[in-house]
Amino acid sequence: MSMSVRKTQDHKTAKRPQVDDHRLDLADDLKEAQDHISSTITSHKTKITTSMYKILHEESKDYKLDTRSRLLSLS
Secondary structure, eight states: OHHHHHHHHHHHHHHHHHHHHHHHHHHHHHHHHHHHHHHHHHHHHHHHHHHHHHHEEEHHHHHHHHHHHHHHHOO
């Protein structure tokens, strides 16, 4: 093998670990962002569900009171 070919291969080999490290860092950052987005979405869904439950519960109470007052007024 000539000296210039070996030098080129050594140069490529020296860069490869840096590129691999960079790719691993990017993959870790992507995973962290995906986890954050997933937990944020779950949190928002929980808040929406809780709010909807509260609204439905209040509407149900209002409906029961309204129905009761109507029935009392008929008597």
